[in-house]
Amino acid sequence: SQQGxxxxxxxxxxxxxxxxxxxxxxxxxxxxxxxxxxxGRGLVHLILIRSNEREKxxxxxxxxxxxxxKSSSLLxxxxxxxxxxxxFCATDRSNxxxxxxxxxxxxTVRA
Amino acid sequence: xxxxxxxxxxxxxxxxxxxxxxCEQNLNHDAMYWYRQDPGQGLRLIYYSQIVNDFQKGDIxxxxxxxxxxxxxxxxxxxxxxxxxxxxxxxxSTSPGNQPxxxxxxxxxxxx
Numbered sequence: 001s002q003q004g005x006x007x008x009x010x011x012x013x014x015x016x017x018x019x020x021x022x023x024x025x026x027x028x029x030x031x032x033x034x035x036x037x038x039x040g041r042g043l044v045h046l047i048l049i050r051s052n053e054r055e056k057x058x059x060x061x062x063x064x065x066x067x068x069x070k071s072s073s074l075l076x077x078x079x080x081x082x083x084x085x086x087x088f089c090a091t092d093r094s095n096x097x098x099x100x101x102x103x104x105x106x107x108t109v110r111a
Numbered sequence: 112x113x114x115x116x117x118x119x120x121x122x123x124x125x126x127x128x129x130x131x132x133x134c135e136q137n138l139n140h141d142a143m144y145w146y147r148q149d150p151g152q153g154l155r156l157i158y159y160s161q162i163v164n165d166f167q168k169g170d171i172x173x174x175x176x177x178x179x180x181x182x183x184x185x186x187x188x189x190x191x192x193x194x195x196x197x198x199x200x201x202x203x204s205t206s207p208g209n210q211p212x213x214x215x216x217x218x219x220x221x222x223x
Contacts, residue, residue, distance in 0.1 A: 004153075031209050042115075042201055042214035043154075050209065088153060097142050097161065097205055098169075099212060101153040 004032075004089040004102030012108045019076040021105040023089030024069075030092045032065055032072050033099065037086045046074075046087075079109045113138045117202050117215035123223045124189065124196060132187045132218045134202035141207060143185035147171060148199040148217075157200075160185055189220060197221050 007022045023032070031050045035043040047063045049056045049072065056063045062075040076083055086106045090099040115136045124130045136143065142161045146154040156169030160179040174193025179185055185204075189196045199219050203212040 033211055035214075040217070040219075042117075042216045043203075043212075044214070045211035048209070048211055092209065097207065097210075098144075098156060098159060101146075101155075103151070103153040 004091050004100060006087070006089055006102045006105040008105060009103070010106045010108070012110065013079055014110050015079060015081060017079055019079050019083070019107050019109075021074050021087055021107070023072045023074070023102055025072075025089075025091045025100075026070065027093055028067070030094070032063075033090045033092065034061075034063060034072075034074050035088045035090060035101075037088065037104070039085075043088065076107070079107075081109050081111050083107060084109045115202060115204055115213055115215035117200075117218050119218060120216070122218055122220045124220060125223045127191045129188055129190050130220070132189070132200055132202075132220070134185045134187065134215060135183055136185075136202075136204045136213070136215075137183060138204055138213060139182070139206075140204035140213070141182070142205050143179070144203045144205075144212065145169075145175070145177065145185070145187045146201045146203065148201060154201060157187065 004023050004025045033048045034046040037043045049063050049065045060077045065072045086104040088104045090101045118133045144159040145157040155171050158177040160166035176188045201217045202215045205212045
């Protein structure tokens with residue numbers, strides 16, 4: 001079942017601007033993961049943040065997690081045309097390595 | 112280079128026909144997964160396997176079947192009982208212990 005919900009559904013920004021997308025979920029989690037999907041391709045893992053962590057960085061990506069609000073955000077700084085993709089959050093709720101994916105945010109970066 | 116290979120990239124099914132999608136990984140991962148993705152939507156879990164010769168149903172297993180005879184391989188059969196099979200199918204694998212999943216590049220299944 002899908003637990004995560006991303007917001008907004010779609011985002012269009014100019015190259016060089018920052019892009020922020022949010023993910024809300026319903027039940028407690030072990031960790032939350034963000035993935036990117038280019039059109040017609042598989043998903044690529046970006047960042048995993050554990051339930052006891054509040055913020056993680058990876059290059060131009062910054063992820064926050066607020067377990068009290070059951071929400072996470074993904075910030076892409078200084079966006080590039082190559083960042084055009086769909087971004088999904090996925091929650092790991094149990095110890096059987098199953099993930100629940102949201103419907104994704106489609107990001108378009110205009111040159 | 113280690114990774115997951117899905118084949119074929121495109122597949123067409125006739126009415127009443129079963130088709131099998133291949134998924135092979137050389138990452139030495141124990142767990143493997145099959146997901147279905149419909150346009151503009153997220154991934155829904157069809158089946159998953161944590162160990163050879165064992166697998167469990169996901170959220171939308173009806174009309175699908177799998178086998179896990181080898182650690183490297185987790186084929187998915189879309190049976191004629193699946194009345195709406197047109198979708199993008201993704202295979203993934205992972206190691207135990209809060210690790211990210213690695214995905215193949217998908218198979219797009221359409222109806223003839």
